[in-house]
Amino acid sequence: MHRLLSTSRRPRIALALALAGSVPAEIIDRVAAVVGSQAITVSEVEVEVRLAAMLSKAAPSAAQQVREEALRRLVDRQLVLSDQSVARFLTVAPRVVAAQMQTYRRETYFGGRDFQEALQHYGLNEAALLAFVTESMAFERYVSLRFKTGLHASRDDMARYYRDVYVPAQQVAGQSPAPLAAVADAIGEILLEQQANALLEERLEELRSQTRVRIMTHSLAEEAP
């Protein structure tokens, strides 16, 4: 460019660049939510949206609703992690996380190349995925230790679920329902999961009322970094 412009024109170019420099600065990141003293940034929401898309093998979405849901998930996860840290539940060992990553890499994407391509496609890196898997496993452990211990699904509950949910669902699907004895274990798992989820939701409500949570959804409407 220097070669194309004469010396007499240089002040004009400088002025032009100076004026160009005065255009509004670009927002590269900002706070999207506050949980206690922890901030969740818009860039984290973006990563969460992409991770969710990659794990479900869906196309990444920039829809406001999708981003708000991702933000709510991050808020809940932060609440749980804070609770976990206060209650000093066991954290997940790095080797267990690494094994999970390996499984994911091998079984979901059939080898390293597909996996790397998927990461690139979704604009992610392995570190972000590793952090996500670590937090997800910690979350699972928290739910398991805190809520699943001591839960029990009675025979009556299983029979009720079999009668009210399983059999009608099979009939709608045009399949003949298996006998209760054959699906009792699976139904028991589902019932325990439901009970744990109800307890988790109860605990989250409690945590939300105890912790200063501020969600700034308007920040998501602005341009993503």
Add this chain to the structure above:
Amino acid sequence: MCRRCLTVLALVALAATSVRGASPFGLPVTEIGFDPPLPPAGAASSERALALRVGQALEVEAVRTTIQQLFQTGRYSDIRADATPSGTGVRVTFLHEPAWFIGDVTVEGVRRPPSPQELVNSTQLRLGELFTEQRLQEGLHSLRLTLARHGYRRPAVEYGLRHQPLTQQVDISIQVASGPKARIGDLVLLGGGPLDKGEVRSIALWKRGKRFRSDSIQRGIRHLRNRLRRQHYWSPNIRVDASGDPSDDNLVALHVRIAPGPKMLVRVEGVKIGSGRLRRFLPIFTRGTVDEDLLAAGGVNLRELFQSKGFYRAQVESEVELESDEEIVIVYRVERGSKRIVRELEIEGNRYFDTDTIREQLQLDSSRSGLSQKRFTQEWLDQGLEALQGIYRFNGFREASVEGALIDSPERLALRISINEGTQTVVERLVTSGLAGTAIDAAGFEFDAGDGQPFSENRVRSDRRRILAGFYDAGYRDVRFAWRTEAGSSPDRLVLHYDVAAGRQTSTGQVFVFGSRKTRADVLRNQIELRSGEPLSQARMLATQRNLYDLGVFSNVDVAIQNPLGLEDTKNVMLHVDEARRWAVGAGGGAEFARIGRNTAELTNPAGDATFSPRMTLEISRLNVWGKAHTMSVRTRLSLLQQRGLFTYEAPRWFASDRWTMTLTGLYDTFRNVNTFRGRRLEGAFQLAQQLDGATTVLYRYAYRRTAIDQNTLNIEPLLVPLVSQPARVGQVSSTLISDRRDDPTDTAKGIYNTVNVGIASKFLGSQPNFARLLAQNSTYHSLKPRVVFARTVQLGVNLPWAGASIAGIEQARFAGRPDPRIPISERFFGGGANSHRGFPYNQAGPRDPATGFPLGGGSQFLNSMELRFPFPGTDFSGVIFHDAGNVYSSPGRISLRPGQKVTTKADGTKAFDFDYMVHAMGFGIRYRTPIGPVRFDLAFSPNPPRFVGFDGTREQLLSGSGTFRQQRISSVLFHFSLGQTF
């Protein structure tokens, strides 16, 4: 538009487009800034939170981490990162909104009560914590509730905020227009119950039109509950709802709901026991509810009661005989068994602890061998066994077992304590990590579970507590402590490990002091023990608070960490003070009743008559004089015996040290508390007090006084008048050492109290007489049993005149027209009375005028007192047996222990009495315990009170030589009434 202009605009548009279109990530960071600029209060911690570095490529993770870390400091309520092209790189600006922290909170406009501080506290807006609009609204709501409780039902509350950007502090000023207090209006009785509306209003004292206050509502509920309990409703539920809006005439309706619950009747079978006692022993009455635990606890209490009376096998069972909505009937069945006192105690198996130590743990008197009467109860035994188990465990006997059993045979009833100590586990070696370089690592620190010490978890807990306290004090707020053991060289030895992870150290940032209006900044600064950059110490924060309170000029001192939840390495400390009112006025009245002199012209009774003297006092104090935390006060006291005005100026923390206090005093005093004369004293004094330690104080004092005796009131032989009663100026330096190791100065149970006062009055100090003075006291207190105290004191005082006090010197001074060099009467020792020798009326001890018998004072005094103080169980009364011995003597060389008074008969047949002998007095007293110390009555009997020659007649008759001389004596029986113990 010109071509050149179009070119420029085109270039601008092109440049702008290129900047907007290209991602800034990957470009080098040329500059990092904050908009607005960082406030000084949090600049350091914010700069440390930056994960971005100038020169490095801009990365999204670094920006995110920076935002998160900045946010974690707690100093921001919103952050946004902007990137702006800058040369070949990018300038990153963090646009932020600061967080605000609660500063000064004031509530004004409400008449006391409630006090402004109570209202501020009710807002729950705590100093230094994060300010949010939500917290403010919650605080205002709480404030309204508090005002409503105090009867202000229609307050108008407004507030103003003052932001202080330099400290990120927001001051909240709340203005309340409280309006008039509401009054009690209609009473609506909801639900049934044994009381009608009129009874409720009458019992609860909720009269219509009475001022509404929450405490009167609570008091009324208490009255109602007590009434219902008297009717056997022991668990009434009484609710009063007064939340409705007041009527136009400001009356509040009370909606009262009374659920009396079932009647609760208790019957005891097997023994007779009074209902009052039953209520004391059964917790179902005090708690007002029935459950299995409370029933059982009542049974245990009853069993204890009977066992303590000697029914050592007493058994108690409880049963709910009837339970309905209307009535509960409970039966306690008591089987007392035979009465037999467990007197004998056997202790076996103890090797590590001696028997005395075991007895101590069982709360038994070590001077005896068996059990005291009424000692044995199952509860006592269980507690004693637990204590023994604990002491063995603490000393490393981890398997120790202790059992107690009664040996019950017709021949013998004894308690046997069997101890199986097991082996003692000892710490072979204590290995610590994480303590290097700390105070705990220093040689002086002794671990409870150190090398060679017995091992127990309690010892580890004790070490843990001390270690953590040390780290907290050094600013390590996240310190973690872990311990573990390894096998040692033998089964009874182990290696103990203490692992300490200190975590991050928090240091003190800035100290913000506010709330002070008059107090000088340097006065405040001198009290602050926190220094910027030093570890943030909780102990120093508390010490600072204590120092400020000790100044005596603040009614409230708050110390808090600003932004307590934020993750900052440096924490600012906020100090908020409320200055107390600077003027204090106090007035009081009282009276003295004792055998006190009259100082009239009548000389007939030199021992004094019982006199009643009303008294008025007025005190005006000015605190925080010149903002220096000094106090100036004027105290006046007016009575028939004394008119006194005392001016005091007190400067604590003299020499900028909390150990020194300077006091200036000016005194004008007219007195006639000595029967012999009425005097007037003017005195100025300068005193420095030095606190050597918690118990020892030294006073350094210079006093200059002029004492004049009213010649017309001098009730002594006229010849003595010019010699001992002329006006005297005394300039004296003195020093007093006070060592006070008493547990309670007003009613001491144990300890030692010593004072030594040495003074010199000399012409070089402006004094007319030259003399030295020594006054010493030694008191000790011995607790023999709970509330049984043996107390003793000995006092010795001597005046030593020199330079001209000899007969020759006196004559020389007289001929030269100089003042009499002898010690004037006002400087002599006087003694006797409630706080001195109780064998004398007030100030009646010592030498007397040979003509009139009035006390002349002495050159020395000696007093030895002994008291046995004992309680009257179950009351606030206690008794005293005492013995006082001593006197005021004419000179130090005349101090005598001789009990008899020498009497010599002169040639003319008149008798001369010697007063230099030891007067004894013994007697008893009653004390009644009050919050300000015991009220005291003593009755003393003296077997050898002094006899003396007195004069029947007036002063005029004495001067004219008429009237008669008559032998008199101090009464053998005297009473004293006073406040506080004698010594």
